[in-house]
Each structure stands twice: as C-alpha cells, then as structure tokens.
Amino acid sequence: xxxxxxxxxxxxxxxxxxxxVWHEEPQPALLYIDxxxxxxxxxxxxxxxLRLAGRKVRRTDLTFGTVDxxxxxxxxxxxxxxxxxxxxxxxxxxxxxxEFGIHLADVxxxxxxxxxxxxxxxxLTLPGKxxxxxxxxxxxxxxxxxxxxxxxxxEVEHVLATQTLQQNRPKSMLVNVLGALPExxxxxxxxxxxxxxxxxxxxxxxxxxxxxxxxxALSMDGRMTLCNLSIESGARSGMIAPDETTxxxxxxxxxxxxxxxxxxxxxxxxxxPSDPGAHFxxxxxxxxxxLQPWVTWGTSPGMSAPVTGxxxxxEDGKNEIEKLSITRALEYMDIAPGQPLTALSVDRVFIxxxxxxxxxxxxxxxxxxxxxHVSSHVQMLVVPGSEAVKKLAESExxxxxxxxxxxxxxxxxxxxxxxxxxxxxxxGQRCAATSNRNFEGRQGRGxxxxxxxxxxxxxxxxAGHFTDVRDWDYKE
Amino acid sequence: MQPMRTHRGQVIPxxxxxVDTDQIIPKQFLKRIERTGYGPFLFNDWRFDGDGNPxxxxxxxxxxxxxxxxxxxGKNFGCGSSREHAPWALMDAGILVVIAPSFxxxxxxxxxxxxxxxxxxxxxxxxxxxxxxxxxxxxxxxxNVETLTVSDDSGWSAKxxxxxxxxxxxxNGLDQIGITEQKEQFIKDYEARPARY
Numbered sequence: 001x002x003x004x005x006x007x008x009x010x011x012x013x014x015x016x017x018x019x020x021v022w023h024e025e026p027q028p029a030l031l032y033i034d035x036x037x038x039x040x041x042x043x044x045x046x047x048x049x050l051r052l053a054g055r056k057v058r059r060t061d062l063t064f065g066t067v068d069x070x071x072x073x074x075x076x077x078x079x080x081x082x083x084x085x086x087x088x089x090x091x092x093x094x095x096x097x098x099e100f101g102i103h104l105a106d107v108x109x110x111x112x113x114x115x116x117x118x119x120x121x122x123x124l125t126l127p128g129k130x131x132x133x134x135x136x137x138x139x140x141x142x143x144x145x146x147x148x149x150x151x152x153x154x155e156v157e158h159v160l161a162t163q164t165l166q167q168n169r170p171k172s173m174l175v176n177v178l179g180a181l182p183e184x185x186x187x188x189x190x191x192x193x194x195x196x197x198x199x200x201x202x203x204x205x206x207x208x209x210x211x212x213x214x215x216x217a218l219s220m221d222g223r224m225t226l227c228n229l230s231i232e233s234g235a236r237s238g239m240i241a242p243d244e245t246t247x248x249x250x251x252x253x254x255x256x257x258x259x260x261x262x263x264x265x266x267x268x269x270x271x272x273p274s275d276p277g278a279h280f281x282x283x284x285x286x287x288x289x290x291l292q293p294w295v296t297w298g299t300s301p302g303m304s305a306p307v308t309g310x311x312x313x314x315e316d317g318k319n320e321i322e323k324l325s326i327t328r329a330l331e332y333m334d335i336a337p338g339q340p341l342t343a344l345s346v347d348r349v350f351i352x353x354x355x356x357x358x359x360x361x362x363x364x365x366x367x368x369x370x371x372x373h374v375s376s377h378v379q380m381l382v383v384p385g386s387e388a389v390k391k392l393a394e395s396e397x398x399x400x401x402x403x404x405x406x407x408x409x410x411x412x413x414x415x416x417x418x419x420x421x422x423x424x425x426x427x428g429q430r431c432a433a434t435s436n437r438n439f440e441g442r443q444g445r446g447x448x449x450x451x452x453x454x455x456x457x458x459x460x461x462x463a464g465h466f467t468d469v470r471d472w473d474y475k476e
Numbered sequence: 477m478q479p480m481r482t483h484r485g486q487v488i489p490x491x492x493x494x495v496d497t498d499q500i501i502p503k504q505f506l507k508r509i510e511r512t513g514y515g516p517f518l519f520n521d522w523r524f525d526g527d528g529n530p531x532x533x534x535x536x537x538x539x540x541x542x543x544x545x546x547x548x549x550g551k552n553f554g555c556g557s558s559r560e561h562a563p564w565a566l567m568d569a570g571i572l573v574v575i576a577p578s579f580x581x582x583x584x585x586x587x588x589x590x591x592x593x594x595x596x597x598x599x600x601x602x603x604x605x606x607x608x609x610x611x612x613x614x615x616x617x618x619x620n621v622e623t624l625t626v627s628d629d630s631g632w633s634a635k636x637x638x639x640x641x642x643x644x645x646x647x648n649g650l651d652q653i654g655i656t657e658q659k660e661q662f663i664k665d666y667e668a669r670p671a672r673y
Contacts, residue, residue: 018672022662026640030659032666042558044509053653070507085507092509128672136558136582152560152586153511154652162656164663168639170581200494201552204581234555236581257673264673300494300555321493321550328492418557420503427526439498439556441521 008275011241012172012207015147015272019130021164028166034129035141036062036159037115038102040093041069041420042134046157047096057100058163064124065097066105068114069420073383073410077422078107086420100160113386113412116140116354120224121388123253127242127269132159137354137436139230142239143223144246145272147207149236170207170236171281177212179289184470186364187222188356188434188453190214191229192294192304194286200302203235206282209274210240214288220249221360228355229436232301241273293469295341296438296451298329303438305341307456307468313337332440333448334428342466344450348431349380349407349461350443351454353417356434357385361454362393365434366401368458371475373406375464380407381423383415407461419444432460477591479649483572484618485545489609490535493550497562497583500554506561514561515568540614548605549576553594554583563592573619575626577602588642589652593619595626595636604632621646 009017016031023029036059043065050057057063070086072078081087090107097104105111111118115133119125119141127145132138134156141148151165159165175194181187195202208230210223218226223240230238247266250256257265292306303326305311311330314337317323330337335344351357351365362384374380382402384390390412393399399409416423417435419442425431427446434457438449452460459469505517522534530537536544547566553576554562563586566574574587575595587594597605608628609615619626621643627633644650656663 021666022659028641030656030662032663041506042560045511045560048509048511055653083507089507089509134558136556138558150558150582152558152582152589154560154586154589158653158656161653162663163667164656164659166652166656200555201578201580204552204578231582234552234580261673268673300496321491324491325493418498418503420506437496437498437556439496441502442498445502445521445526 008278010172010274010278010280011145011209011239011272012147013278015128015130016169018128019147028168030164031130031167033132033159033163033165034062035064035119035124035131037119037131037133038063038065038156039069039115039133039135040067040089042153043096043156044089044092045153046160047100049157050100050160055161057102057160060101062163063102063160064105065093065102066112066115066118067093067107069414069418071107071413072421073413073415073423075411078411110387113388114354114357114414116224116228117357117385117389120144120220121253121386123250123256126250126256126265127246127272132165136231137228139236139238140224140228140354142227142230142237143220144250145239145242145269147237147239150231171205173203173206173208173235173282173284174280175208175210176283176285177210177214177288178285179214179287180217181214181288181291184455185291185293186453186455187218187225189291189294190288191226192296192301192451193291195229195233195302196294196304197286198233198284200232200300201234203230203233206235207237207239208235209280210238212288215240216243219360220245221358224358225355229301232436242269293453293456295456295466297333297335297341298326299332299438299440300329301436301438301451303329304451307341307466310338310340311335342468344430345465346378346432346460347429348425349378349457350383350416350431350433350435351381351457352383352385352415353435354385354414355436356454357383357389359389359392361434362389362398365454365458366398367474367476368455368469368472369405369407369462370401372462374461378461378464380461381410381416382407383410384412386412416443418442432457432466477589477649477651480572480591480593480621480646482618482620483545483593484616485572486540486543487605487609487615487617488535488541488544488547489606490547490549491606494552494555495549496556497554497559498556500562501559501565506559511564512568514565515570518565518569545570546573546575546617546619547571548602548609549574551577553579555580558582558586560586560590563587563590567592575602575605588645591646591649593621593646595619597626597634597636601634608632
C-alpha cells in the first residue's frame with residue numbers, strides 16, 4: 001500500500017514510493033521491478049554477462065520473453081530466417097530462456113507479438129506495477145497507470161540479476177490536455193502535436209502524466225499510442241491514471257487477477273490517481289480541440305505540421321542550428337521549402353508497430369480503405385502487432401478488407417518500424433508510416449519516413465499522396 | 477568498466493542537434509551478440525556511402541579528427557532507441573567523452589554504466605568550443621573527473637555537473653550489479669512484504 005502521508009501525491013509519486021527498495025543520497029534509488037519483458041535484440045549481452053559472473057535470474061516468474069524485432073513477417077520465412085546473424089540472435093534468446101528458466105512466447109506461439117502489444121493484452125501489464133524492457137518504447141505500458149521505463153542492456157542484466165533498477169528520481173510533468181479531439185483526429189495526432197509543442201527534449205528528465213477530457217475519452221489502444229510516443233519527447237516514462245476504461249480492458253485477460261483478488265486489485269488501483277492538489281514540477285497545457293491530422297515532414301518526430309500545412313523554409317528556423325537542421329532534413333527528405341504536405345506522393349505505406357499495431361488501429365485503417373484500392377504506385381503492408389491482434393482482426397474480416405484493396409496482410413512483428421528484418425525501404429522511397437521514428441535511415445538506408453495515424457496512412461495509400469482524412473469518402 | 481580520472485584528447489566537432497542512436501549505430505549492426513566490435517560501424521550511414529567508401533566530407537573521416545576521442549555535439553544527443561550499442565560503438569571507436577548541451581535520458585544512463593563520460597555544457601560554452609576547433613583543428617581538451625572541469629592549453633576552462641555517485645563509480649570503475657548486490661537484505665525484505673492485493 002502507499003504510505004499514508006499528509007502531502008498530496010501524484011500518480012508517479014505513488015508508483016515510485018511503493019517500489020523503493022533502498023535509497024540513500026547521493027546514490028540513485030533502488031527500485032523493485034514487477035515485470036521485465038525481454039526480446040532478442042537487447043538481451044544477448046546481458047545473459048552473457050550473467051554467465052561470466054556466475055549469476056542467475058532472480059525472478060523468472062516476473063520475466064517474460066518474446067521475439068519481435070528480427071522476425072520476418074512473411075509466413076514462409078518465419079521458421080527459415082535467411083539472415084544468419086538475425087537467426088543467431090533469436091536462437092540465442094531461445095537458449096538463454098531455456099537455460100535460465102524464462103517463459104518465451106516464440107515464433108508461432110499464440111502469445112507472440114511485439115513486447116509492448118503482448119504485455120497489455122496478456123494482462124501482464126497492470127496498474128501500479130513497475131515495468132521495464134530493453135526498449136525505449138516501454139513507456140507504452142504507462143497507459144495503464146504503471147511506471148514503465150525503457151532501459152539499456154546493462155540495466156537488463158542488472159534487473160535479471162537483482163530484480164531491481166538503479167534510478168535517479170525523475171521530475172514530474174503534467175500534460176494537461178484541454179478540450180476533446182475533433183472527428184478524424186486520433187491519439188497519434190495528439191501525441192505528434194504534443195511533441196511538436198514541447199520539443200523532442202521537452203520531456204527529458206521527466207516522467208509525464210497525461211490528463212484531461214480527451215485522455216479520459218481515449219480507448220486503451222489510444223492511450224497506449226500516446227504513452228508509447230512519450231520517449232519521442234524525451235520522457236522515459238509517460239502515464240495515465242487508471243479508470244473504468246482501464247479496468248474493463250484488463251478484466252478476464254490471461255494473467256490478470258481473478259475472483260476476489262480482482263476485487264482487491266481494483267480497490268488498490270483506485271487509490272493510484274494523483275491526489276487533488278498534488279505538485280508537478282512542470283505543467284504544460286495542450287489544446288486538443290483545434291488539433292488536425294498530423295504529418296511529420298522531417299527527420300525528427302518534432303519536425304511536423306498539420307496535413308493542411310506545408311514544410312517549413314530554412315529561414316523559419318529560430319536560430320542558426322534550427323535553420324541548419326531544417327535545411328538538412330528537407331534535403332534528406334527531398335522536400336522543397338514550403339512544399340504543401342498533400343503534394344507529397346508516397347511509394348510505401350506501413351501500418352503496424354508498437355505505436356499503432358493494435359486492433360483499433362487496424363479498424364481505423366480498414367474503415368478508410370474499405371471499398372477503395374491502393375494506388376498503383378504504392379506498396380502497402382499491414383502488420384498486426386501480435387498473434388492475438390491478428391486473430392481478432394481476421395475474425396472481423398479486416399484482413400479481407402486490406403487484401404481486397406491490394407494491401408499485404410502480414411504476420412506479427414516490428415517489421416518496417418526499424419527494418420531489422422527483411423521489411424525495409426529502398427533508398428529514396430517515401431513511406432507513410434504509423435510507427436514512431438522518422439530518423440534518417442531508420443526504415444532502410446536513404447528511406448524517407450513520414451509519421452501519421454493509421455487512418456491517414458490508409459488514405460495516403462489510396463490517394464497515392466498525403467490527404468486530409470477528414471474529407472474522406474467512406475464506403476461502408 | 478574502466479576507471480577514468482583525467483582524459484586528454486583531440487576534439488571532434490559534430491555540430492548537429494538531436495543526434496539519435498539510429499545514426500550513432502544503425503539497426504543493421506544490432507544483431508551481433510557481443511558487446512564489442514561496433515566501432516567500425518559508428519555513424520555508418522554518415523561515414524560511408526552505400527558501397528562502404530568513406531565520405532570525405534564527414535568530420536570523422538578528416539584529419540585530425542579521425543584520431544579524436546572527445547566528441548562535441550548539439551543538444552539532445554543520443555535521443556531515440558535504448559540501444560546500448562550506441563555507447564559501445566562510441567567507446568569502441570576510441571571516443572571516451574561526449575560534450576553537448578544536453579543528453580537523452582537512456583543514452584545518459586547507458587553511457588554512465590559503461591564509463592563513457594557525458595559532459596553537459598551551456599550553449600554559450602559549446603559555441604566557444606566549436607569556434608576554437610574551427611580556428612585551430614588540432615584542438616585538444618583535457619577532462620578531469622576529480623575536479624569536474626574541462627580545459628584547454630590556452631587557459632580556457634569550464635566546470636561541468638556530474639552527480640557524486642556517478643563520479644565515484646567512474647573514478648573507481650565500479651560495476652553496478654556488484655553495488656546492488658550489497659543491498660541483498662533490502663531486496664529480500666522488500667520481497668517479503670505482503671502483497672498489495
């Protein structure tokens with residue numbers, strides 16, 4: 001339980017205080033970790049470190065593994081990986097999980113999927129927990145009112161060995177979202193809008209709490225999209241207080257509490273939201289009511305504009321560094337200064353990732369694309385975030401809608417978000433992507449990535465260029 | 477990790493903001509299962525063309541910067557992915573200190589664990605350093621972890637912040653897990669607490 005105290009506490013304060021194992025200034029606090037998700041890319045060196053030091057995994061029951069980053073999304077390739085190094089990395093995770101006694105949701109298993117999709121859908125991610133994973137998008141799990149922190153490989157090793165993490169307490173930041181999201185504007189647009197306002201380092205050193213009418217109205221899938229992108233504003237953690245929407249999502253999930261324990265859990269979770277008057281180190285207001293569908297034009301998630309807008313001109317930069325950044329980004333992206341975003345034609349469309357690879361995302365894209373056809377010069381990939389998402393989508397016939405429109409319906413994995421698997425852009429290709437990073441070369445060397453919502457991506461696939469999905473001709 | 481008390485080295489000016497970890501070490505090199513050997517791939521897409529030939533205009537391909545060990549960069553250095561391969565690649569390429577106005581959180585902690593020193597200086601002092609290296613490319617700095625100062629031979633010097641625990645770990649090359657294992661009884665006590673529900 002949280003310790004009784006006169007001072008009102010934030011959600012973050014409660015999560016932090018409940019997990020401090022030990023703390024003495026000036027050392028960092030030692031935090032207990034309730035859930036450790038692991039995958040193939042950031043763990044091999046951690047297990048090797050354990051072996052060299054003769055250490056064991058302290059809590060195999062709190063550790064859960066899957067493969068996602070390297071997994072091919074074409075069915076025939078999944079069990080016969082051509083890239084020998086990727087294959088070795090996956091084999092190494094299998095051996096490590098077997099050797100140390102960790103549950104692994106391997107390729108083909110019903111639980112397999114992107115770590116940040118399966119944690120929540122299996123009921124592993126719960127309010128009040130501390131969640132870590134060797135992946136920066138671990139912030140996703142904060143959508144449940146959990147303290148979720150992305151960590152590096154040495155920290156993975158540290159958590160495996162001790163079930164704790166050394167952390168300096170971050171500052172707290174409230175992003176107060178005012179008003180409701182307009183029709184056709186989604187959690188993705190909200191996240192990109194917030195990053196645009198506060199900057200890609202606006203959240204550095206902070207744990208963010210998102211609050212407001214528009215946040216309460218978001219589904220869990222939408223909340224996960226928003227919290228997922230916290231790291232793109234520099235915040236290692238982003239969170240939303242648990243409410244009835246949260247509880248309804250969790251109830252009945254495989255590893256969620258059941259029966260009387262469920263009732264006790266919900267009673268505890270209801271104590272977690274920030275107390276009235278709790279102090280935040282920084283408060284930012286964001287107006288959601290005027291938000292439009294958002295498109296990134298540059299090579300950093302903060303380089304973005306409404307779809308009705310244009311790319312900037314170098315002289316729009318506030319200082320020399322910004323001017324240089326704009327020049328470089330426009331050059332890399334092959335965009336003319338001041339070019340309207342709807343004038344940009346796309347070669348590829350990617351729907352998926354830990355940001356937008358959940359059922360609601362696929363539904364939003366399918367609703368747009370239904371009855372239309374993907375433009376003749378566009379290749380479109382739809383990659384469900386997990387086996388469970390895939391199965392549910394297929395039970396609703398979403399796969400047929402995508403296939404009938406000329407898109408490819410793939411197997412679950414990280415796919416084109418980071419191109420560690422065969423799904424990559426060719427040099428010079430332009431992609432409308434529902435993922436999280438538009439960094440140079442992220443989706444393949446020389447590739448040009450524009451971050452958008454699933455509905456905006458689907459509309460771009462049909463139109464062959466970016467278009468305002470609020471004007472879409474739905475054929476339902 | 478290796479202890480560090482002082483380090484003197486050639487400065488490499490990389491005047492870009494938001495240098496992300498995808499640029500520091502592109503994803504195609506993350507599939508290895510070792511901690512070492514990433515140096516040749518540091519800044520791969522900026523350093524080499526598609527055929528693997530060095531791009532002559534990239535700073536690390538030019539004299540005297542190719543022998544540098546102290547990287548100067550713009551704000552929010554190391555943003556993006558949590559890949560620890562980023563500090564591994566920098567250190568494997570001989571870079572032991574990065575000086576920038578600010579660092580992304582995960583990169584910052586990954587660096588601290590590995591003994592890569594991140595020095596945050598105000599933009600005005602960064603501008604001075606970039607100007608000095610532009611004026612005389614064979615420019616060396618000395619970083620002192622005991623006094624938390626960075627200085628050059630002309631008498632220029634600046635203090636930089638580093639929390640005393642990180643300073644202690646870097647000066648002594650301490651292993652993080654070893655430190656935590658000394659708190660074993662506290663971890664056991666925590667685990668023995670009654671369940672929250």
